[in-house]
Amino acid sequence: MLSNTPATIGTRIEDIDTPCLLIDLDAYERNLDRMAGFVNEQGLRHRAHAKTHKSADIAHDQLARGAVGVCCQKVSEAEALLHGGVRDLLVSNEVVNPHMIERLAAMATQARVLVCADDANNIDDLEAAAARYGATLEVLVEIDVGAGRCGVAPGAPAVPLAQKIDAAAHLRFAGLQAYQGKAQHVHDYHERKGKIDKAVAMVRDTVDRLADKGLRCDIIGGAGTGTYAFEGTSGIYNELQCGSYIFMDADYQRIAMDDGRLIDDFENSLFLYTTVMSKTKAEKAICDAGLKAQSVDSGPAVVFGRDDIEYVGASDEHGVISDPNNALKLGEKLKLVPGHCDPTVNIHDWYVGVRDGVVERVLPVTARGMCL
Amino acid sequence: MLSNTPATIGTRIEDIDTPCLLIDLDAYERNLDRMAGFVNEQGLRHRAHAKTHKSADIAHDQLARGAVGVCCQKVSEAEALLHGGVRDLLVSNEVVNPHMIERLAAMATQARVLVCADDANNIDDLEAAAARYGATLEVLVEIDVGAGRCGVAPGAPAVPLAQKIDAAAHLRFAGLQAYQGKAQHVHDYHERKGKIDKAVAMVRDTVDRLADKGLRCDIIGGAGTGTYAFEGTSGIYNELQCGSYIFMDADYQRIAMDDGRLIDDFENSLFLYTTVMSKTKAEKAICDAGLKAQSVDSGPAVVFGRDDIEYVGASDEHGVISDPNNALKLGEKLKLVPGHCDPTVNIHDWYVGVRDGVVERVLPVTARGMCL
Numbered sequence: 084m085l086s087n088t089p090a091t092i093g094t095r096i097e098d099i100d101t102p103c104l105l106i107d108l109d110a111y112e113r114n115l116d117r118m119a120g121f122v123n124e125q126g127l128r129h130r131a132h133a134k135t136h137k138s139a140d141i142a143h144d145q146l147a148r149g150a151v152g153v154c155c156q157k158v159s160e161a162e163a164l165l166h167g168g169v170r171d172l173l174v175s176n177e178v179v180n181p182h183m184i185e186r187l188a189a190m191a192t193q194a195r196v197l198v199c200a201d202d203a204n205n206i207d208d209l210e211a212a213a214a215r216y217g218a219t220l221e222v223l224v225e226i227d228v229g230a231g232r233c234g235v236a237p238g239a240p241a242v243p244l245a246q247k248i249d250a251a252a253h254l255r256f257a258g259l260q261a262y263q264g265k266a267q268h269v270h271d272y273h274e275r276k277g278k279i280d281k282a283v284a285m286v287r288d289t290v291d292r293l294a295d296k297g298l299r300c301d302i303i304g305g306a307g308t309g310t311y312a313f314e315g316t317s318g319i320y321n322e323l324q325c326g327s328y329i330f331m332d333a334d335y336q337r338i339a340m341d342d343g344r345l346i347d348d349f350e351n352s353l354f355l356y357t358t359v360m361s362k363t364k365a366e367k368a369i370c371d372a373g374l375k376a377q378s379v380d381s382g383p384a385v386v387f388g389r390d391d392i393e394y395v396g397a398s399d400e401h402g403v404i405s406d407p408n409n410a411l412k413l414g415e416k417l418k419l420v421p422g423h424c425d426p427t428v429n430i431h432d433w434y435v436g437v438r439d440g441v442v443e444r445v446l447p448v449t450a451r452g453m454c455l
Numbered sequence: 456m457l458s459n460t461p462a463t464i465g466t467r468i469e470d471i472d473t474p475c476l477l478i479d480l481d482a483y484e485r486n487l488d489r490m491a492g493f494v495n496e497q498g499l500r501h502r503a504h505a506k507t508h509k510s511a512d513i514a515h516d517q518l519a520r521g522a523v524g525v526c527c528q529k530v531s532e533a534e535a536l537l538h539g540g541v542r543d544l545l546v547s548n549e550v551v552n553p554h555m556i557e558r559l560a561a562m563a564t565q566a567r568v569l570v571c572a573d574d575a576n577n578i579d580d581l582e583a584a585a586a587r588y589g590a591t592l593e594v595l596v597e598i599d600v601g602a603g604r605c606g607v608a609p610g611a612p613a614v615p616l617a618q619k620i621d622a623a624a625h626l627r628f629a630g631l632q633a634y635q636g637k638a639q640h641v642h643d644y645h646e647r648k649g650k651i652d653k654a655v656a657m658v659r660d661t662v663d664r665l666a667d668k669g670l671r672c673d674i675i676g677g678a679g680t681g682t683y684a685f686e687g688t689s690g691i692y693n694e695l696q697c698g699s700y701i702f703m704d705a706d707y708q709r710i711a712m713d714d715g716r717l718i719d720d721f722e723n724s725l726f727l728y729t730t731v732m733s734k735t736k737a738e739k740a741i742c743d744a745g746l747k748a749q750s751v752d753s754g755p756a757v758v759f760g761r762d763d764i765e766y767v768g769a770s771d772e773h774g775v776i777s778d779p780n781n782a783l784k785l786g787e788k789l790k791l792v793p794g795h796c797d798p799t800v801n802i803h804d805w806y807v808g809v810r811d812g813v814v815e816r817v818l819p820v821t822a823r824g825m826c827l
Contacts, residue, residue: 087531087827100552100827134771156772159459176772179732179786180472201735202785232741232773233733264770360551361605363573369604374798376826380751380769397752398636399506399797400528400548400826401604413574414551425771426746430802432824452804452823454748454772455459455472 094442101358102372108438110352119148132326137450139167158183163450173197191218199225199260213253221257222248228282230264237285258302267309279313332424334381354418368411370402378426384419466814473730474744480810482724491520504698509822511539530555535822545569563590571597571632585625593629594620600654602636609657630674639681651685704796706753726790740783742774750798756791
């Protein structure tokens with residue numbers, strides 16, 4: 084793999100090659116501090132979600148501010164962070180491919196490794212692999228608290244799975260995974276809160292049923308950047324799994340608070356930096372950030388700090404920027420706020436961290452593309 | 456970078472780790488042969504577009520079937536193919552970042568390198584860089600034949616640019632870049648053909664005006680998988696730049712031929728291979744291919760060879776498959792046809808080439824993520 088860094092330490096912001104991911108280090112650090120402060124005030128634990136950043140460096144920034152470990156969504160993503168020095172890793176997802184279960188169990192010989200399960204046969208497979216490695220895997224039962232994806236129904240169906248884990252020699256029942264992924268991006272405050280109120284009730288019921296059987300949940304995990312304050316003050320969730328708060332994105336910033344204003348807990352710290360590469364038309368410009376530099380699943384990028392121009396279309400390697408005042412110049416650089424940070428980060432190999440107009444850190448996206 | 460291959464040579468298809476890109480080698484080779492046959496029959500040249508596959512191996516498969524070279528969209532993409540042994544490279548795009556112009560000129564000391572231009576100052580910058588390296592850059596004037604992106608207006612505006620290139624000591628005027636990117640995916644045959652008819656007229660006019668000034672176009676390049684038969688029989692385009700034909704995708708297969716039937720020139724040879732990773736609900740299944748395994752800009756993936764199930768939603772690491780007959784089983788593997796092949800390929804590090812149910816080739820996506 085070629086090392087194709089867009090900049091080196093000391094490069095001035097105007098000389099960075101594009102398209103690339105830019106981190107405003109001041110804003111990023113304020114975001115880290117704000118979440119750490121909230122978690123601390125509430126007496127919770129934060130297991131920061133590394134699916135957003137896929138970076139060992141950023142994981143260490145989170146651990147340094149008190150995070151107890153990280154979440155990953157994939158075994159290969161967790162492996163990349165393990166190699167980057169992280170030693171407490173929850174794969175907040177099911178792992179069913181036999182080869183990947185093997186890799187998961189192998190990791191547990193070197194670090195604390197947790198995983199989710201929603202199927203009895205899968206628990207047998209996890210136990211068999213852990214036994215082969217003489218390791219212990221900690222397992223959370225995933226319950227579907229409204230997202231409609233993975234997880235068994237809350238309440239009674241979770242009990243036999245937890246008992247099965249508890250009875251397995253090389254597994255440890257660690258609690259519940261209860262992430263409401265469908266609530267995170269709901270723009271309306273009350274609708275969003277209503278979804279988490281329902282999730283909280285489902286979690287309470289499940290915890291009670293498990294307690295009736297003598298099963299204690301060390302971890303009751305979930306929450307994301309859109310809803311963390313709800314789970315965090317629920318009195319039942321004890322581990323938050325927020326990811327996007329470090330960067331934010333255009334879609335997250337469309338969600339509203341109680342008073343109707345848009346959410347302002349966290350700042351934009353991640354930008355897709357781009358250059359005007361063609362300016363042959365008065366009313367628009369072509370920039371170098373298209374579909375191969377961002378995911379447009381949640382809408383296109385938004386130009387940061389400019390009301391006079393708009394990113395209106397993406398093709399593979401081009402972005403079209405409407406420029407009604409013919410203000411843009413060939414070679415001019417712009418900061419775009421990605422529509423959706425996670426899958427945009429997953430395309431790039433490097434972050435360029437900037438402070439006071441100068442590159443201070445160049446961070447590899449350690450687990451980029453690690454989808455197995 | 457970890458080597459995270461989903462399979463090795465000899466792996467049976469059912470044991471490949473997922474999500475990953477699968478190539479049906481038989482279908483892929485038939486696609487290669489069909490395009491080579493058309494180009495040969497028409498007496499044209501094919502400069503295959505490597506932006507689709509970003510693979511040195513696939514470029515060599517195309518060169519072996521008569522392609523004269525490759526197109527790339529980015530300098531770093533071209534560099535990756537140069538390192539993979541390709542020695543005739545057109546960057547079919549403008550290059551304006553000073554550092555990237557430098558890298559472009561440096562490549563020209565080792566290979567035939569061509570680039571596009573649509574701005575007079577940019578031509579000065581290309582000349583200065585080529586001079587520094589004692590190299591010759593071949594330059595095509597890009598004209599906008601209807602895509603509304605890069606390129607000067609056809610006709611008169613192309614002439615002074617071509618003259619400027621022709622007069623530069625380290626540049627060579629090589630002809631016209633005239634790609635109608637907005638026509639490729641137009642589903643209706645007549646609307647699609649109409650766009651290329653207009654492009655052809657614009658190209659003819661521009662070529663005539665250049666000829667009046669004594670400027671000959673060695674290369675009149677353009678065309679993609681959706682329109683190649685139009686440019687290829689126009690009598691004026693002489694280099695086709697098709698890319699997606701090797702793989703096809705769900706969106707390309709929605710375009711119609713003259714008789715109203717869907718296009719069947721080429722076959723699906725590229726698949727996003729996925730596993731059912733959660734099956735807790737009767738009416739749906741969750742698979743492991745979401746937004747970090749595909750680009751959904753042109754719609755979601757389509758399940759290949761199955762009418763009873765449908766890929767209906769993607770989140771970051773999950774796909775939702777409606778399963779009205781409760782037919783899917785946990786661990787079952789499915790082939791998905793990506794909605795849009797180019798940006799989907801750009802997410803993955805490996806292709807797994809399969810023939811007769813066994814892995815025969817594992818190909819790195821050489822220029823994956825090379826967006827500079």
